[in-house]
Amino acid sequence: MKEKVSLVRCEDYSEENVEDALRESLSLISGIKKFVQRGDKVLLKVNLLMPRKPEAGITTHPAVMKALARMIKERGAEVMIGDSSMWMTNKALKLCGVEEVARELGVKAVNLDTFRPRKVKIKGGKVLKEVYIPSLALDVDVLVSVPKLKAHELTSLTGAVKNLLGLIPGRLKTEVHKTAPDPESFSEALLDIYSVVKPSFAVMDGVISVEGSAGVGGTRKVGVILASDNLLALDTVAGAIIGYKPEDLPVNRMAKKRGLKGVSLKEIEVLGEEISEVAEPRFRKPSRLIRLLGSFPALNPFFTNDYKPVLNRKKCIKCEICIEHCPVGAIKADDEGYPEFDYDKCIQCFCCREGCQAGAIELQESLLAKMISRVMAG
Ligand code: SF4
Ligand code: SF4
Incomplete structure (x- = not known):
């Protein structure tokens, strides 16, 4: 059935x-x-x-x-x-x-x-x-x-x-x-x-x-x-x-x-x-690269940090919520109180971005990642 x-x-x-x-x-x-x-x-x-x-x-x-x-x-x-x-x-x-x-x-x-x-x-x-x-x-x-x-x-x-x-x-x-x-x-x-x-x-x-x-x-x-x-x-x-x-x-x-x-x-x-x-074909999907990497976990080490959270200081209100909730402790406050990312620790879960009420965390795609996204997109 x-x-x-x-x-x-x-x-x-x-x-x-x-x-x-x-x-x-x-x-x-x-x-x-x-x-x-x-x-x-x-x-x-x-x-x-x-x-x-x-x-x-x-x-x-x-x-x-x-x-x-x-x-x-x-x-x-x-x-x-x-x-x-x-x-x-x-x-x-x-x-x-x-x-x-x-x-x-x-x-x-x-x-x-x-x-x-x-x-x-x-x-x-x-x-x-x-x-x-x-x-x-x-x-x-x-x-x-x-x-x-x-x-x-x-x-x-x-x-x-x-x-x-x-x-x-x-x-x-x-x-x-x-x-x-x-x-x-x-x-x-x-x-x-x-x-x-x-x-x-x-x-x-x-x-x-x-x-x-x-x-x-x-x-x-x-x-x-x-x-x-x-x-x-x-x-x-x-x-x-x-x-x-x-x-x-x-x-x-x-x-x-x-x-x-x-x-x-x-x-x-x-x-x-x-x-x-x-059907809503105009729906914008999340990053294709991250999804593709998910399909090929063996490739992940080659692209670590090619897609990462970055701070937009103009929008940040220094609430520190992202610091408190990063699952791996990859964010700490800098001398001015702005969040600073440790990309060696970051697991790219994007919880910080999802939870930032000020919309102050943006995604940065490296040139390499952009090129690979395009090639993979055919
Ligand atoms: S959650 Fe957003 S506004 Fe708050 S400190 Fe982090 S980046 Fe800044
Ligand atoms: S993406 Fe995830 S692991 Fe990386 S800094 Fe944000 S919350 Fe932490």
Whole structure:
């Protein structure tokens, strides 16, 4: 039997449009009744990367959280909405609109970092042998992944599977980057997490997306909402909409080796719109070189530091957040308080760039890297 993914158009974040799209999306995959029963405790694991307003496009939009929470509440279930951000989760809950939604609907906004983490062994883990997961995420009856569709340097897109990284408490997330610095091993780490934390279903906010390198390339309307109980299949369809073949996605390549389903369009039934009807070919993908290097790890040593984070001093506000969160301690403050990069230590995870609220960290491609990118692009 094929994996089912619903694909529904949603032109904007007006409450009415989002609710209509979400109801249709869920009804196409057998309806909310299949997943949520009266009295269930349900956690919506949204993507609150960091404290930013919804208009920035990097976090799950509150209109999507609200419509989904309302539908689940109508089933007589208890709803919680939350995440563990890269930093300042409480501020993110407020700025990203979770607290307001929670107040309006009478549901709970939860900071996952405030729940006791529990160690979970990963039997057969390829990269991670154990992870710490907040007890709440393990104890709820229904866990729902509610990602934001975005470009991502390591995984090409941030989707339903990548959203699970946010379950790792606080700074432990950066340890995953440290252990798995390249696209292939990072994808294996995500699949290791997915092997022990299985959301019942996922709903993706693909209305307004963020494109380009490190997810800071600007917003792009894609205009869709997707849902599925197979997170890999959902990401495969989302990838196809923004121009990726299934095998372009490193998570899919690794998942295929594990024999997991949902990593090829042949094994997926798309319900609702056709992919071709909503495809967004103008979507700007992250750096091609980094993705290509991920496909050929043996080449990486030859290109180390050919693609690196650099500081734009004019934009930097010296908040030191990048210094605190670099997983390998490759950034320190210089005499004037500006971050300084140690490229011998840098593992090019671009967490610093992704998390800089001032947009002060840019990517610098060396001449050699530019030439190779062009040659590889044919
Ligand atoms: S680069 Fe960004 S995160 Fe780092 S200190 Fe400057 S403003 Fe803060
Ligand atoms: S300097 Fe930036 S890109 Fe390099 S390892 Fe640290 S966070 Fe990652």
